[in-house]
Amino acid sequence: MARVTVPGFKFAGIACGIKKSRKKDLAVIFSERPATAAALFTTNRVKAAPVLVGLKRMKRGVLQAVVVNSGNANACTGSQGLGDAEAACREAGLRLRIEPKLVFPSSTGVIGIPLPTEKMRRGIQEAAKKLSLKSFLHAAEAILTTDRFVKVATASCLLKGRRVVIAGMAKGAGMIAPNLATMLVYILTDAAVERRCLDAILRRSAEETFNRITVDGDMSTNDTVLFLANGFAGNSPVRRGSREERVLGQATQRVMKELAVKLVGDGEGTTKVAEIRVDGSRSVAEAKKVAFAVANSKLVKTAFFGADPNFGRIMAAIGYAGVGIQPERIDVSFDGVIVVSKGVGINSTERAAARVLRRPSFTVRIHLHHGKRFASVWTSDLGYEYIRINSAYRT
Amino acid sequence: MARVTVPGFKFAGIACGIKKSRKKDLAVIFSERPATAAALFTTNRVKAAPVLVGLKRMKRGVLQAVVVNSGNANACTGSQGLGDAEAACREAGLRLRIEPKLVFPSSTGVIGIPLPTEKMRRGIQEAAKKLSLKSFLHAAEAILTTDRFVKVATASCLLKGRRVVIAGMAKGAGMIAPNLATMLVYILTDAAVERRCLDAILRRSAEETFNRITVDGDMSTNDTVLFLANGFAGNSPVRRGSREERVLGQATQRVMKELAVKLVGDGEGTTKVAEIRVDGSRSVAEAKKVAFAVANSKLVKTAFFGADPNFGRIMAAIGYAGVGIQPERIDVSFDGVIVVSKGVGINSTERAAARVLRRPSFTVRIHLHHGKRFASVWTSDLGYEYIRINSAYRT
Numbered sequence: 001m002a003r004v005t006v007p008g009f010k011f012a013g014i015a016c017g018i019k020k021s022r023k024k025d026l027a028v029i030f031s032e033r034p035a036t037a038a039a040l041f042t043t044n045r046v047k048a049a050p051v052l053v054g055l056k057r058m059k060r061g062v063l064q065a066v067v068v069n070s071g072n073a074n075a076c077t078g079s080q081g082l083g084d085a086e087a088a089c090r091e092a093g094l095r096l097r098i099e100p101k102l103v104f105p106s107s108t109g110v111i112g113i114p115l116p117t118e119k120m121r122r123g124i125q126e127a128a129k130k131l132s133l134k135s136f137l138h139a140a141e142a143i144l145t146t147d148r149f150v151k152v153a154t155a156s157c158l159l160k161g162r163r164v165v166i167a168g169m170a171k172g173a174g175m176i177a178p179n180l181a182t183m184l185v186y187i188l189t190d191a192a193v194e195r196r197c198l199d200a201i202l203r204r205s206a207e208e209t210f211n212r213i214t215v216d217g218d219m220s221t222n223d224t225v226l227f228l229a230n231g232f233a234g235n236s237p238v239r240r241g242s243r244e245e246r247v248l249g250q251a252t253q254r255v256m257k258e259l260a261v262k263l264v265g266d267g268e269g270t271t272k273v274a275e276i277r278v279d280g281s282r283s284v285a286e287a288k289k290v291a292f293a294v295a296n297s298k299l300v301k302t303a304f305f306g307a308d309p310n311f312g313r314i315m316a317a318i319g320y321a322g323v324g325i326q327p328e329r330i331d332v333s334f335d336g337v338i339v340v341s342k343g344v345g346i347n348s349t350e351r352a353a354a355r356v357l358r359r360p361s362f363t364v365r366i367h368l369h370h371g372k373r374f375a376s377v378w379t380s381d382l383g384y385e386y387i388r389i390n391s392a393y394r395t
Numbered sequence: 396m397a398r399v400t401v402p403g404f405k406f407a408g409i410a411c412g413i414k415k416s417r418k419k420d421l422a423v424i425f426s427e428r429p430a431t432a433a434a435l436f437t438t439n440r441v442k443a444a445p446v447l448v449g450l451k452r453m454k455r456g457v458l459q460a461v462v463v464n465s466g467n468a469n470a471c472t473g474s475q476g477l478g479d480a481e482a483a484c485r486e487a488g489l490r491l492r493i494e495p496k497l498v499f500p501s502s503t504g505v506i507g508i509p510l511p512t513e514k515m516r517r518g519i520q521e522a523a524k525k526l527s528l529k530s531f532l533h534a535a536e537a538i539l540t541t542d543r544f545v546k547v548a549t550a551s552c553l554l555k556g557r558r559v560v561i562a563g564m565a566k567g568a569g570m571i572a573p574n575l576a577t578m579l580v581y582i583l584t585d586a587a588v589e590r591r592c593l594d595a596i597l598r599r600s601a602e603e604t605f606n607r608i609t610v611d612g613d614m615s616t617n618d619t620v621l622f623l624a625n626g627f628a629g630n631s632p633v634r635r636g637s638r639e640e641r642v643l644g645q646a647t648q649r650v651m652k653e654l655a656v657k658l659v660g661d662g663e664g665t666t667k668v669a670e671i672r673v674d675g676s677r678s679v680a681e682a683k684k685v686a687f688a689v690a691n692s693k694l695v696k697t698a699f700f701g702a703d704p705n706f707g708r709i710m711a712a713i714g715y716a717g718v719g720i721q722p723e724r725i726d727v728s729f730d731g732v733i734v735v736s737k738g739v740g741i742n743s744t745e746r747a748a749a750r751v752l753r754r755p756s757f758t759v760r761i762h763l764h765h766g767k768r769f770a771s772v773w774t775s776d777l778g779y780e781y782i783r784i785n786s787a788y789r790t
Contacts, residue, residue, distance in 0.1 A: 046714030046722045046738075076710050078723070078739040111707020112740025221711050298693070298777075299785055306786025312506020315471050316616050319441030327441045328473070343441075344473040345507025382693075384782050390694055391701025391778065 003134060004154055006167045007190040008032045008232035010131040013138030016123025018071035018109070018116055024142035026123040029066040029186060030096055030131050035230035036192075037063040037104070038199040040206055042223035049074045049081030050105040051222060053089070057104050061195045063228060064102040066186060067092045067124060068143045070171070074107040074115045075221040084115040091121050095128035106184050108171060108222050109145055140169035143184055146389055147171060147266050153258035157251040159244045164191035164233040166248075168255045172215075172263035183210065183263060185225040187255060191248060192231030193238045200240060201249045202227045209256040212288070212377045214295045215267030227252075264378045265361075269385030273361045274304055277376040280368040286323050287375035290366065293321035294379075301382035309353030311339040311346075318366060329369040335362045398529060399549055401562045402585040403427045403627035405526040408533030411518025413466035413504070413511055419537035421518040424461040424581060425491055425526050430625035431587075432458040432499070433594040435601055437618035444469045444476030445500040446617060448484070452499050456590045458623060459497035461581060462487045462519060463538045465566070469502040469510045470616040479510040486516050490523035501579050503566060503617050504540050535564035538579055541784055542566060542661050548653035552646040554639045559586035559628040561643075563650045567610075567658035578605065578658060580620040582650060586643060587626030588633040595635060596644045597622045604651040607683070607772045609690045610662030622647075659773045660756075664780030668756045669699055672771040675763040681718050682770035685761065688716035689774075696777035704748030706734040706741075713761060724764040730757045 010030045018025040039058050041051050057063065067088050074081045085105045093100035107115065140150045151170040156163055168187040193201070206225055231237070238244040264273050276295045281287035294300055297317040303310040311332055318325060332340035334356040337349050356362050405425045413420040434453050436446050452458065462483050469476045480500045488495035502510065535545045546565040551558055563582040588596070601620055626632070633639040660668050671690045676682035689695055692712040698705040706727055713720060727735035729751040732744050751757050 044711060044714035045716075045718075045720050046710050073707070076707055076722075076735065076738060076740040078737075111705075111710065112735075113742060221707075221714060298781075302782055302785035305782065308786065310506075312468070312471055312616075315441050315506065316439060319439035319616060321440075323440075325440050327471075340471065340507075342473075343471060345471040347508060382782065383786065384779055386693075387697055387700065387777065387779050387782060390697035391703065 004136040004152055004167050005133055006165050006188045008230045009188050010133055011135040011139040012127035012130040012132065013135060013140070013142030014123060014127050014130060016126065017119045018069055024138065025069055025071045026127055027068040027139040027142035028092065028124065028127040028131060029139060029188070031064050031228060031230045033230055034062045034064045034102060035228040036195050036198050037061050038195065038202040038227045040202060040225040042221060044221050046075070046221045048107060048222040049077055049085040050107045051224060052082060053085045053105050054224060057101065060101065062102065063104050064098045065092055065096055066104045066106065066226065068106040068184060069115070069120060070143055070145050071109040072107060072113055072115050073109045073111045073222050076112040077114055080114055084117050087117060088120050088124065091124045092128070095125055104226060106224055108143065108184055111221065136167065136169070143169065143171040145171065146268055149266055151259055151262040151266060153255045155251040155254045157247050159191060159235045159238060159248060162233055162235045164189055164235065164248070166251050166255050168259050170259040170263055172266055183223050183225070185210065185259060187225070187227045187252065189229045190232040191229050191238060192233065192235050193229040193248065194240060197238050197240045197245050198227055198229050201245065201252050204249060205253040205256045208253060209260040213260050213264050213379070214292060214377065215264060215270065215380050261378055264380050267380040268389045269383050270380035271383055272304060272359065272381050274379050275363040275376050276366070276379060277363055277374065278366045278368065279374040280371055281373045282371035284373050284375050287373055288377065289323050290318055290321045290325070290368065291375055291377040293317045294364065294366070295377045298382060301379065304357060304381035305383040307354050307357040309334065309339055309350055309357055314364065314366070315340060325368055326370060331367040331369070333365045399531040399547055399562050400528055401560050401583045403625045404583050405528055406530040406534040407522035407525040407527065408530060408535070408537030409518060409522050409525060411521065412514045413464055419533065420464055420466045421515070421522055422463040422534035422537035423487065423519065423522040423526065424534060424583070426459050426623060426625045428625055429457045429459045429497060430623040431590050431593050432456050433590070433597040433622045435597060435620040437616060439616050441471070441616045443502060443617040444472055444480040445502045446619060447477060448480045448500050449619060452496065455496065457497065458499050459493050460487055460491055461499045461501065461621065463501040463579060464510070464515060465538055465540050466504040467502060467508055467510050468504045468506045468617050471507040472509055475509055479512050482512060483515050483519065486519045487523070490520055499621060501619055503538065503579055506616065531562065531564070538564065538566040540566065541663055544661055546654055546657040546661060548650045550646040550649045552642050554586060554630045554633060554643060557628055557630045559584055559630065559643070561646050561650050563654050565654040565658055567661055578618050578620070580605065580654060582620070582622045582647065584624045585627040586624050586633060587628065587630050588624040588643065589635060592633050592635045592640050593622055593624050596640065596647050599644060600648040600651045603648060604655040608655050608659050608774070609687065609772065610659060610665065610775050656773055659775050662775040663784045664778050665775035666778055667699060667754065667776050669774050670758040670771050671761070671774060672758055672769065673761045673763065674769040675766055676768045677766035679768050679770050682768055683772065684718050685713055685716045685720070685763065686770055686772040688712045689759065689761065690772045693777060696774065699752060699776035700778040702749050702752040704729065704734055704745055704752055709759065709761070710735060720763055721765060726762040726764070728760045
């Protein structure tokens with residue numbers, strides 16, 4: 001993998017002993033100058049301590065460092081958890097010589113166990129010493145839990161003749177569902193961007209990417225997408241409603257889309273990624289509702305795993321999506337192979353359809369034929385490995 | 396298993412070759428006189444042909460026979476499917492010497508394949524000849540698909556000094572979710588009951604039983620709960636709002652509750668049954684919402700399978716249920732073993748909690764501490780066997 005750098009950002013990823021496996025479990029991201037920040041958080045009512053602290057940090061919208069630990073979610077840990085998250089920020093502030101308020105905390109891992117604060121403290125000290133412009137991938141590795149691979153994506157674009165870089169790293173695997181389930185995502189750019197504009201780009205891009213994926217339909221207590229813009233590129237700050245906002249937004253969305261699809265591909269036990277595309281709906285919301293009903297159906301997902309072109313399960317899921325569809329109008333195809341035509345199952349294409357489902361990625365296209373809107377979501381299959389990983393996570 | 400009889404009802408359960416396994420796949424239930432009928436159907440927008448025909452039959456509310464085939468759902472089969480369902484009723488009417496309009500059709504099995512009509516026709520002829528007061532269990536066996544065991548329940552009660560019997564048979568296994576997922580249930584009584592009263596008893600009892608269970612969260616295109624009262628007991632017809640309605644309603648609900656819990660216990664791949672009881676909510680609807688979020692969580696269900704007392708996943712599911720809970724008030728216990736107290740995880744009880752989760756059935760009690768209402772739902776665990784059954788259903 002090519003080296004990833006973003007001017008003005010330094011990184012460290014180390015093992016401080018939170019994970020018993022001795023794998024990397026602490027990441028620090030540091031910007032050489034305070035950066036404009038925008039963030040999205042889990043909509044779960046049960047929010048982990050670092051999310052509560054992070055929400056507080058975003059009131060100001062300026063950050064200079066991020067401290068992420070993996071292996072422990074610091075969730076359901078009460079007031080002690082809040083204190084531990086603040087302590088990590090204080091320690092980072094001390095070592096990086098910045099205000100603790102400029103440090104953003106994140107945690108991911110097991111819920112309900114207090115953070116090992118002494119390990120964190122020593123880890124932050126070590127990471128602060130190791131910060132380097134070249135260690136993006138080390139940090140990207142240190143934020144992982146049951147993930148099988150590092151997930152990063154980059155893009156660049158020209159803002160009034162000046163090239164800027166956008167790079168992102170993501171942690172996913174389990175609890176991936178719409179509205180930011182267990183995912184930690186950090187998007188960094190050297191562009192200068194006004195805060196309202198950065199926020200708008202983040203929200204719009206996330207709606208089309210991270211809010212369109214599902215692995216197990218569960219939503220975590222810790223999800224965070226953070227977007228930092230440090231202005232090292234020297235462009236004049238991108239403003240809300242400008243042409244530059246659109247250009248930067250498109251590049252950012254490309255990064256997020258790549259990370260989102262990688263999150264599904266690295267879902268716990270995933271062997272294939274399916275795009276569920278719904279056409280001919282009255283609204284995007286309706287198309288999403290139908291797509292997610294199909295994408296979250298355990299019966300559909302196990303059929304994908306077994307490469308069984310079981311269109312009946314897809315039709316059943318469309319039927320219970322809570323949308324006023326007309327069954328006799330619906331067409332369904334797998335990468336162009338028609339399996340349902342006007343609501344009636346086509347059995348002659350069964351073998352061709354099964355071949356499509358053996359591909360590592362494919363598109364299920366559902367046409368409702370009662371409107372002009374459409375939407376896609378991305379989902380994984382559901383196989384034995386998901387059960388193995390999740391039935392033995394802690395014990 | 397003791398013999399089940401309901402005065403005036405005859406049964407047959409035979410193999411007519413729809414299932415390749417040569418197992419029983421055709422059941423006929425016949426009442427010696429027209430019976431008052433009430434029914435509930437799937438709320439899925441995609442309804443199988445027999446459901447569409449059944450809905451039509453219920454306009455009159457009088458039935459004398461039920462023809463059920465397993466192995467083929469006659470769903471997504473278009474106008475041909477409707478014709479095939481009507482043809483089955485005509486054949487049964489001919490052989491039983493009753494109007495086809497008094498015959499109610501049901502199908503369960505694979506979706507999207509036309510019904511093998513010639514096998515059905517010969518099967519109905521054979522079943523009509525074999526009808527017997529003693530063959531309840533044969534019929535209960537013939538309605539099964541991937542079910543591992545026959546599910547029946549009985550009760551009796553006194554209506555103004557006259558003993559009446561209520562007996563039910565159910566088919567479940569997959570696609571079990573709230574609002575009648577793939578389940579076929581036939582409840583029979585020799586009581587005389589006015590139609591409106593029978594309907595009220597059915598709806599009320601189903602709300603507390605069949606609408607409180609979940610196996611995989613999917614909802615089928617074929618679900619049907621049918622309640623027939625043939626009046627052979629000779630009581631004066633039970634009227635809406637009477638004391639007898641309450642007595643008969645309680646006995647009926649006992650039968651339905653027993654069938655509902657058996658449906659979960661026979662869910663595809665189920666190794667244990669968990670009652671998710673939510674207390675201290677503002678309304679029953681809110682308690683159900685929280686209970687179903689927990690009961691449908693794949694992460695919670697795999698933790699049950701692995702006997703992992705992972706309270707974090709339960710807290711996460713409570714948090715995304717869409718109910719305004721206060722995390723810091725929540726208590727969670729497993730058969731009395733406290734795992735979360737005031738929103739904070741208790742780790743000292745981990746081994747005792749794991750022992751509870753190894754039991755074949757247990758109760759997860761969630762106290763929200765912000766109201767006085769409560770509700771229970773029943774769910775299964777999620778293990779390898781579910782994946783095995785569902786990834787290789789057709790191919």
